[in-house]
Amino acid sequence: MKKTLLTLLALVSLTAAAQSKFGYVSFSEVMKALPEYPVVEKDLGNLQANCEKEIALAEKDINQRYSEYIDGQESFPQIIRVKRQKELQELMEKSLTFKQEATKTLRDAREEMMQPLRNKVSEAIQKVCEEGGYDFIVDTDKQAYLAINKKNGFDVTASVKKQLGIE
Numbered sequence: 001m002k003k004t005l006l007t008l009l010a011l012v013s014l015t016a017a018a019q020s021k022f023g024y025v026s027f028s029e030v031m032k033a034l035p036e037y038p039v040v041e042k043d044l045g046n047l048q049a050n051c052e053k054e055i056a057l058a059e060k061d062i063n064q065r066y067s068e069y070i071d072g073q074e075s076f077p078q079i080i081r082v083k084r085q086k087e088l089q090e091l092m093e094k095s096l097t098f099k100q101e102a103t104k105t106l107r108d109a110r111e112e113m114m115q116p117l118r119n120k121v122s123e124a125i126q127k128v129c130e131e132g133g134y135d136f137i138v139d140t141d142k143q144a145y146l147a148i149n150k151k152n153g154f155d156v157t158a159s160v161k162k163q164l165g166i167e
Contacts, residue, residue: 020135020136021132021133021134021135021154022134022135022136022137022138022152022153022154023128023129023132023134023136023137023138023153023154023155023156023159024137024138024139024140024148024150024153024154024155024156024157025125025137025138025139025140025155025156025157025160026139026140026141026157027121027125027139027141027142028141029141029157030121030124030125030157030160030161030164030166031114031117031118031121033161033164033166034117034120034121034164034166035166036116036117037117040113040114040117043113044106044109044110044113047105047106047109048106051102051105051106054098054102055095055098055099055102058091058094058095058098059095061091062088062091062092062095065084065087065088065091066088069084069085069088120164121160121164124160124163124164125137125156125160127163128156128159128160128163129156132154132156132159134154134156137156138153
């Protein structure tokens, strides 16, 4: 019974799809063509470079302190040795925490800075869909489909770029 229902549903879907007008677009191609895209990428690159610079400074400090600890550990009294071990452990923990926070900050910044561009492209795709009389438009970058016969569809990437004023 379930197989029959699923088969019937699949056939109805295929029949409907065969009568549909669809388009396809490369979302990432359109995004990268936006004039704002290189600016956002540059800003994100600067943020990442600053984080990496800070991480490198922290690692250099840890390595220097560790080297000093190794060189002098034989001559340190027990209390100083324990204190330095504790300091090194705290520095390593702080460094790891900073790396994790930097990764999250970069991910959040990327999301926040790219979202307006994604919205802009999505709105343009929606307008092309409505104005072109398409039933749906698929993003060929995501490959969320099993197969697509491009002969039966229309590449709307150029239309979306035109909608955005990009040539």
